[in-house]
Amino acid sequence: MKKSHKKKIPKSFLILCILIVLLLGTAIFAPLLAPHDPNKTELSLSLLKPCKEYPLGCDAMGRCMLSRILYGARVSIFSSLAIVFIVSFIGTLIGVFSGYFGGITDKILSKCISIMQAFPKMILAIAIAGVMGIGIENTIFALCIVEWAEYARLSRSLTMGIRNQTFIKAARVCGESHFSIIIRQIIPNVIPTLIVNASLGIASMIMEVAALSYLGLGVRSPMAEWGAMMNAGRNYLQTDTRLVIIPGAAIFLTAVIFNLFGDKLRDVLDGRV
Amino acid sequence: MPKKIPLLTVNHLQKTFREGKKERRAVDDISFSIEEGECLGLIGESGCGKSTTVNMIARLLKEDAGEIYFNGKKMTQGHRLRPVGRELQMVFQNPKDSFNPRYTLLEGVMEGARHYRIYEKKELKAAAKKMIGYVGLKESLLDMPVRSLSGGECQRAAIARALLCSPKLMICDEATSALDVSVQAQIIHLMRRLKKEKQMTFLFISHDLALSATICDKIAVMKKGKIVECGSAEEVLHHPRDPYTQLLLKSVLYAEVNSITDRSVL
Numbered sequence: 001m002k003k004s005h006k007k008k009i010p011k012s013f014l015i016l017c018i019l020i021v022l023l024l025g026t027a028i029f030a031p032l033l034a035p036h037d038p039n040k041t042e043l044s045l046s047l048l049k050p051c052k053e054y055p056l057g058c059d060a061m062g063r064c065m066l067s068r069i070l071y072g073a074r075v076s077i078f079s080s081l082a083i084v085f086i087v088s089f090i091g092t093l094i095g096v097f098s099g100y101f102g103g104i105t106d107k108i109l110s111k112c113i114s115i116m117q118a119f120p121k122m123i124l125a126i127a128i129a130g131v132m133g134i135g136i137e138n139t140i141f142a143l144c145i146v147e148w149a150e151y152a153r154l155s156r157s158l159t160m161g162i163r164n165q166t167f168i169k170a171a172r173v174c175g176e177s178h179f180s181i182i183i184r185q186i187i188p189n190v191i192p193t194l195i196v197n198a199s200l201g202i203a204s205m206i207m208e209v210a211a212l213s214y215l216g217l218g219v220r221s222p223m224a225e226w227g228a229m230m231n232a233g234r235n236y237l238q239t240d241t242r243l244v245i246i247p248g249a250a251i252f253l254t255a256v257i258f259n260l261f262g263d264k265l266r267d268v269l270d271g272r273v
Numbered sequence: 274m275p276k277k278i279p280l281l282t283v284n285h286l287q288k289t290f291r292e293g294k295k296e297r298r299a300v301d302d303i304s305f306s307i308e309e310g311e312c313l314g315l316i317g318e319s320g321c322g323k324s325t326t327v328n329m330i331a332r333l334l335k336e337d338a339g340e341i342y343f344n345g346k347k348m349t350q351g352h353r354l355r356p357v358g359r360e361l362q363m364v365f366q367n368p369k370d371s372f373n374p375r376y377t378l379l380e381g382v383m384e385g386a387r388h389y390r391i392y393e394k395k396e397l398k399a400a401a402k403k404m405i406g407y408v409g410l411k412e413s414l415l416d417m418p419v420r421s422l423s424g425g426e427c428q429r430a431a432i433a434r435a436l437l438c439s440p441k442l443m444i445c446d447e448a449t450s451a452l453d454v455s456v457q458a459q460i461i462h463l464m465r466r467l468k469k470e471k472q473m474t475f476l477f478i479s480h481d482l483a484l485s486a487t488i489c490d491k492i493a494v495m496k497k498g499k500i501v502e503c504g505s506a507e508e509v510l511h512h513p514r515d516p517y518t519q520l521l522l523k524s525v526l527y528a529e530v531n532s533i534t535d536r537s538v539l
Contacts, residue, residue, distance in 0.1 A: 166370035170431075173331050174385035174438070175358035188375055 013264040019257050027073040034067035039222045047240050056246055059229070060236060061222075065243075068224040069250050075225040077254065079136055080205035083143045088198045090144075091151025096186055098152070099159030100178070110156065116149035122211065129217040136219045139212050143205065154197055158190040192269040199262035203255035210251050226251050278345040279306035280442055280474050281330070286339035288325050299325040301498035302339070307491075309441070312468060312475040314489030314506070316482050316521070322498040323478045327444050330476070331363050344441065359389045362435035366447035368427035372419040378405065378430055381419040386437040404433040408463060425456035432463060436471075443467075444476045449484060461488055483525045486510055494518045 026033060035053070045062035048054055056065035098109035128142035162168065163186070171181050210227025212218045214234075219225040226247040233243025288300040300322040307313045315323050328334040330341055332348070341348045343361060362385065365371040372381040383401045386392060392400050406412065408429040414422060419430060428448060435443055445464070449457040465488055467473040479485045485492060486506050493503040494517065502515040513519045 166365045166367055167373045169333055170363070170365060170371045170434075171373075171384070172333055173358065173361075173363045174388050174434075176388055180388070185373055189373070 009268060010264065013261075013268055016257065016261045016264055020261055023073070023077065023254060023257060026070060027077045030070040030074050034064070034070045036064035036067045038063060038067040038071040038224045040064075041222075047236070047243075050242075057242060059232060059243055063222075065246055068229060069226070069246060072224040072226045072229060072247065073250070073254075075136060075219055075223065076206055076209060076227070076251070079140055079209050080202050083140050083147065083205050083209070084198050084201050086140075086144050087147040088151045088194055088201075091148040091153075092155045092187070092190070092194055094148070095152040095155030095157075096159045096182055096190065099156040100163055100182055100186060102160075102163075106156075109152070113149045113152050113156070116146070117153065119146070121146045122208070125208065125212060126215065126217060129212055134217060134220055136223070136225070139209060139218045142212070142217075143208055147201075147205070150201075151194065151197065155190050155194060158193055159186055162186055162189050196262055196266040196269060199265050200259060201262075203258040203262070206251060206255050206258070210247075277308065279342075280309045280311075280344060281476070282306040282340075282342040283326070283330065284340045284342070286326065286329060286341065287337045288322075288329060288334065289337055298498050300329070300336075303495070303498070303500045304339075305493050305500060305503060307442070307474055307476060309474055310468070310472040311491065312464075312477055312489045314477045314479060314485035314492040315495060316479055316485055316492055317495035318480055321495045323480075323495055324446055326495075327363070327446050327476065327478055331361065331444055332358065359385075359391070359438050360441040361444070362438050362440035362442075363444040363446060364428070364431045364435055364448040367451050368424055368431050368448075369420050369422075371431050372427065374418070374420050376419050377416050378410070378419045378422065379415045382430055382434045382437060385434050389438055391438065401433070401437055404437050405430070408433045408436070409459075423456075424452050425459055428452060428456075428460055429463065432460075432467075436467070440473075442474045442476060444478070446478045447480070448477075450479065450481070457484065464488055482510075482521050494521065 035055075040063060042058070042062035045054070045058040046060055048058035048062070050057040054064050054066065056069065059065055059068070094109055094113070098106045098113075125142045125146045128145055129138050132138040132141065168181060168185055171185050176184070206226075209218060210225070210230070213225045213227030214231045216228075216231060219228050221228070229247035230244050230251075233240075233247070236243050283306070284304050286300055286303050287298070289296055289298045291297075303322075303326065305313065305315075315326065317323050325334065329336045373384075376384070379398070379401055382405055383397055386397055386400070391397075402412065402415065405415065410426060410429050410433070414426065419427065422430065431448075432443075449460050452460060461484065464473075464475065464477075468475065468488070475488070477485055477489055482492075489506050491504065492506050492509040493500045494509065494515065495501070496517045502509060502513065502518045509518060510522065513522055
């Protein structure tokens, strides 16, 4: 008798899934979880050390650090997810069309991809965000402009590997149109790799959003965002490292969780394809 | 009595591949025809243009010159659409690669018929199951990933997929080459059953002259893009005219040549 093809999902993957759900839950329910208003300034509480009422203390403006971290998760995580979703969608479409049709379409699109990849990503993102002005929507736009090429290149090369396989020929003999082949045959076969790439990309995107915010090109004050919180705390690096370490740790932990999740997701999907 | 139209007629077909300044004529002015219920074997060594020819017939490649008539209708680029596609199905050399790796056996077999909307949704599943049984695959394999099946099972599945479209012509492009000898015999047996029970017409591409003779009524021998000899299987095997065919026959064991025309061996 043939063995069942279904593989058991590893425990570590389930744990990471729970952690991701917790992270997203924290971000979504930040208004319910935050003990204080994250934007309320109370100069008498400036640089307050952690205490019962303020578990992570207060920043230089006397705002609750815990509340700001919880609210900051919303901006940091969801803006990163939005960027990854947009760039993987656009990049996949461009890459698949380029790889599947080949010829002049591929020549033009792959040149565009190469040109985009020739620029140092962060410098270009800083330039775009700088020209467009401060604001999270401009940060998202700038990062989308610089990041799509990576996803396009990956999906293009995956498509080119699949395009010449016999099952694509078989689909054509079965009368499937190019559009149908792309939707039914190509995309389902490139998606697992792209999902893994995207889940790994979330971590780096969180750090890039934080980096732009740290440079003052991200969110508008007083909105809480982890990179912007580090930027605000850098003046106190010598006296109160807590202001930098807490948002830094939040970025680090989130990035690690998403990275491990991407890694495990690859193992799970690889076993199934 | 009106003259019977051949199911497939190929007239002066040509195809040249260009790579930079280099040109290679893969198919050079070939013509042949296949009557309904007949099996034509297109035989030749690797690179002689067999697969290029069938790829042009199956609308996967565009010819440079020549005409292809299917059921009396000329297959121009415009005509190569769904109505003809359903009646002309193909079985490929590597059975595992001819299925989407994400499909189960049932999904893979339903692929063509689903696309041509031959059956209603409910009927399609039942018809696919029936066809899977007809080609000799067990029902317990239905939900298995199709690529996890053995080579022979996969090739049976590929035949079932083609059959589900109710084709008039089945093109087998080296359909037995990737299989071991015993499985080859099973597949040939299945094809002969199809020929007998469903009056299926075959275009059988192979480099194996001995194997082709066990199923083909006519054999066309190809060399460097040209058909050097065409005739009934018996004629080509026992009275080859062209030196290349004679050379091909010499490479087949003497005992095999004598036994291959005795079709009861399979």
